[in-house]
Amino acid sequence: MKGILVPDSNVVKSFLRRHRFERSKLNSGTFLSNRLKDIVVVSGAMGERSYEAVLNLVKNYSPDFVISVGFAASLRDEVPIGTVVLCEKLMSLSGPMALWSNESARSHDVPVCRPLQSLFDNLDYKGRTFIKDGLVSAPEIVSNEKMKLWFGQELGSAVMDREGALVAEACIKLAVPFALIRGVTSARHSTTSMFNQKLEAAGQSIAYRVLLSPDKLPALLAFQFRKRKAVRKLDQVVSRIHSLSLP
Numbered sequence: 001m002k003g004i005l006v007p008d009s010n011v012v013k014s015f016l017r018r019h020r021f022e023r024s025k026l027n028s029g030t031f032l033s034n035r036l037k038d039i040v041v042v043s044g045a046m047g048e049r050s051y052e053a054v055l056n057l058v059k060n061y062s063p064d065f066v067i068s069v070g071f072a073a074s075l076r077d078e079v080p081i082g083t084v085v086l087c088e089k090l091m092s093l094s095g096p097m098a099l100w101s102n103e104s105a106r107s108h109d110v111p112v113c114r115p116l117q118s119l120f121d122n123l124d125y126k127g128r129t130f131i132k133d134g135l136v137s138a139p140e141i142v143s144n145e146k147m148k149l150w151f152g153q154e155l156g157s158a159v160m161d162r163e164g165a166l167v168a169e170a171c172i173k174l175a176v177p178f179a180l181i182r183g184v185t186s187a188r189h190s191t192t193s194m195f196n197q198k199l200e201a202a203g204q205s206i207a208y209r210v211l212l213s214p215d216k217l218p219a220l221l222a223f224q225f226r227k228r229k230a231v232r233k234l235d236q237v238v239s240r241i242h243s244l245s246l247p
Helices: 009-018 049-061 114-123 145-155 164-174 194-201 206-212 214-241
Strands: 002-006 030-032 039-043 065-074 084-092 106-108 130-137 159-161 178-186
Touching: 002 009, 002 049, 002 214, 009 039, 009 065, 009 214, 039 049, 049 065, 049 164, 065 164, 065 214, 084 114, 084 164, 084 214, 106 164, 114 130, 114 214, 130 145, 130 164, 130 214, 159 178, 164 178, 178 214
Parallel strands: 002 039, 002 065, 065 178, 084 130, 130 159
Antiparallel strands: 030 039, 065 159, 084 106, 084 178
C-alpha cells in the first residue's frame, strides 16, 4: 500500500474525486477508495503535525511507501511559482533563526526512487517545471528574499518548507521508504508575513485570517492564486502515482 500525506485534502481534490475516494468513518482526515485499494490519503500533515501524521498512517495502514505532497518557498530565481520539486537532498535547520547556518544544518538520507525520478523526467523533458533538487526544512519559512538566496546557495537547495524533515525523521524511525514532493507557492523575491505563516500553520481558513486582519486580504488572495497554480502542477504528479511500481 502507498500512503499519501497532504497538508489538506484540497491539494489532491481532483485525484480524490476522480477515483471516488471517500472520507473514512473512523478517521476524518483519511480517504479511501474501492477503486484504488492500494492507496490511502491522509490530510492534516502540516507543520509539527506532520510527524504524528506519519506515525498514525503507518500504525493504522502499514504502507510500504509514504509520499509527502505539499508546498514550499523558492530559494532561487530560476525556480518560479508552479514548479514541482522531487526532493533528492534534504537539509534541516532547528532552533532560533539567528543560529541557522551551513554548519548547523543536518543532512537526511533521502531514498532513491527510480519510478518517481523517471516520472519527473517524462512529465517535463526540458526540466523547467518538474525538477529534482534539494529541500531545506526549518521551523519557519524565511521571509527575507536575500536570506532565501543565501540559504539556497549555502545549503545547495531549490526550495524550503516546514514539514520535510519531520516526515523524513518519522519514516526513518519506522524504516518506511518515503518521497517528498513540493509545489512552489512563493517566489524567491516574494515575502510571507509572520501573521500569515502562523495562521496557516494553525490550519486556519483564509476567511478566518481575513476576519482577523482585513488589510491582509490582497496578500492572502495572491497567495491563494499561487497555491492553485501549484496544486494544478502537483495533480499531474499525484494522478500518476497509482500506476507506479514503488518500493
